[in-house]
Amino acid sequence: MGGRHYCLLKIRQNHLTMDPRYCAQDVLRCDLCETEVVQMHCDTCLVNLCTACVGKHMVSDQSKKHEVVPFKLRKSTPLYPGCTTHSKKRCEMYCKQCDIPVCNTCIASHQHLGHKFITLLQILDEKKNKISKEHTELKETIYPTYQDIASDVQNRMSQLEMEYGDLSTTITKYGEDWHREIDKLVKKLKAEVDEMKNTQIQTLQKHLDEINKTMSDIKDEIDAVEIAINSNDLSKLFGVKFSVDRYKTLPQKIVPSTPKFMPGKIQAKDFQEKFGALTFSSLTSDEQSYSMKFSQPEPETVTTIDTGYGFLFNVVCLSDEEIWTSGYDSTMKLYSINQGSLLKSITTKSGNEPEDIAVTKSGDLVYSDYNDRTVNIVKSEKIEEVIRLQNWRPRGVCSTSSGDLLVIMYSDEYNQTKVVRYSGSTEKQTIQFDDKGKSLYSSDNRYITENRNLDICVSDSGAKAVVVVNQAGKLRFRYTRHTPAPKNQPFFPLGITTDSQSHILTADCDNDCVHIIDQDGQFLHYIDCGLSNPWGLCTDTNENLFVALNRNKQVKKIKYLK
Structure with missing residues (x-):
């Protein structure tokens, strides 16, 4: 921009700043004359006008149909x-x-x-409604989802920084261990060299002493002979007795053998194999790894079933039409969902109340008996003992997609908790500690389920967390709550279940709600629709949630997904 134009622009800007017509506190002025107060507005051209300038504006562009309205009614005419x-x-x-x-x-x-x-x-209106819905979806669903994804990527970057730092520290420490071992080996070999040298030096020194002694004796003999020869005393000459022959036998020659150091061949490839190597890192793209963050739908209570227990604890779906329940009673009850009627009752073998119940792929009822230390299966109304524990007591139980049983159990001293996988009565896997040897679970966790991605999800009431490990038992994440909770009470997770989208649902008894999180532990929303002390949970194939209300003795069927 030329200097003159720049100066004119600055003067104009200063003029606008100082002119009260352009002050924020002043009233609006006509866009044409720039002096009179605005009274009218052209909805067609979107200009503000005083009364005197309306006519001038109307004839300024006769190709348009000017819709001039009082200023207060601006935008009332569709453009x-x-x-x-x-x-x-x-x-x-x-x-x-x-x-x-x-x-x-x-x-x-x-x-x-x-x-x-x-x-x-x-x-x-139809267009506005469509646009409004899309605007709402962008604002309340898609944009928050991208915010969560961005946050997730940031968290992964932070996690990577920490994990790569730990990896470098591990390699450095391992290298230091190798250096220490090499230093110890070098010190040991040098000590052996010194010991061998000293032994051989001592042997040669002894041999040298013996030679020097012989040489001294020979020197004495030579001196004595020379004295006798040079003497006039014949008795001395005849007194010389030669012992030359004994000196003609020379001492044994001792030749020391110096040890050789035979270094191992150092080849980069072999050395790295012995020292250790890194596995390959990768960045993969998984379209299924993120799920859309939907705005919370209004949950709808479809059915309420009265069970008659003193306290109701557990519910599990046998099918989309029938549910098993258990409570503070030795009887497990099968109900028709649609009719709300009792279809069947089964009493535990020991007469104890069942700790937890589950249904196998073949439709058989499974229950854990804490006091009897057993896990049992009901087939054709006959109870068979599947697992009997020693020094441990079973709590939560679930049947997996592969037909295995997962059982939470406590030690008799209540100081250890573990999850054990069984195939029939055969123990296949134990999950108890993380990679650092710390216990994964507190001494008070109740319920367990398997997610669609084969993760093992445990509601850990003692730790106030949902603990999720993968199929191999490696910790994936801990979910500890979302704030604010409906009643702002500490998180107290009990019943736990999953749905077809791999959402994890857990009952929060003290907050009278159900938490829904995704398969990676991200909070989605609460189900808070008049639940009172929710305890046990299960879902059916139609995305209905069944909630066992502990004190109300009712099971509520809730439609919670759109």
């Missing part, structure tokens, strides 16, 4: 869209066959001959 075929015309009608707005000239043309037309105002 029809311009016609794409006839540039100076506006479309007040809508062609149903072509699904487009049209002007009067369009209607008179052969292009729309025989077509049906309605006014744009007739479809305005």
Whole structure:
């Protein structure tokens, strides 16, 4: 921009700033004369006018139909869209066959001959409703979902930073361990070298001492002979006795053998294999890993079934028409969902109340007996003992998609908890500790279920958490609550179940609600529809939730998904 234009622009800006007509506190002024107070508004051109300027504006562009209204009624006149075929015309009608707005000239043309037309105002509400729904979906569902995804990616990045840091620390520590071991080995080998050297030096020194002694004796002999030869005393000459022969036998030659160091061959590949290697890292794209965050639907209570227990604890679906229940009683009851009538009763073998109940893939009822230390199955109304424990007591039980049984159990001392997988009565897997050797579960967890992705989900009341591990027993996440809770009480999870979308649902007894989280532990919403002390949970194949209300002795069937 040239210097002159820049100066003029600054002067204009300063003028606008200082001119009271442009002050925020001043009244609106006419867009044409810029002096008089606004009284009228053209809904067609979207300009503010004083009364005196209305006529001038009306004749300024006679190709338009100017809709001038009092300023307070601005935007009351629909601003029809311009016609794409006839540039100076506006479309007040809508062609149903072509699904487009049209002007009067369009209607008179052969292009729309025989077509049906309605006014744009007739479809305005329908269009607004559609747009409003899409706006609501974008605002309340899609955008929050992307916010959650962004947060998830940020969390994964933070987790990666931490995990890669731990990995580097582990490698460094392992390298230091190797250095220590190598230093110890070098020290040991050097000590052995010193010991071998000292032994050989001592042997050679002893040999040298013996040679020096012989040499001293020979020197004495030589001196004695020389004295006798050089003496006039014949007795000395005849007194010399030679012992040369004994010196002719030379000492044994001792040749030391120096040890050799035979270094192992260091090849980068072999060395790395011995030291350790990294597994491959990867970034995979999984379209199913995120789920849309839907706004909370209004849950609807479809059916209420009275059970007659003193306290109701558990409910499990036998089918979409029948449910098993158990409570503070030794009797397990089968009810018709639609009729609410009692179909069958089974009394536990021991006479104890069942701790938990489940239904197998073949439709048999399974129950855990805490006091009797057993897990039992009911076939053709006959009870068979499947598992008997020693030093442990069973609590929650569930039947998996593969037909296995998962059992939560406590030690007799109440200081250990574990989840054990059984195939029949054979123990296949024990889940008790995380990668750092810490207990996964507190000493007070009640219920267990398997998700559609084969994760094992436990409601841990003692830890106030839902603990989820994968099929191999490796910790995936802990869900500890979403705030604010309906009653703002501490999270107290009890019954737990899943649905076809791999959502995890858990009853929060103290907050009179059910939490719904996705398969990765992200909170979705609460079911809070007049539930009182919800305890046991189950779902059927039609996405209905069944809630056992502990004190009300009722099972509520709730439609909770759209």
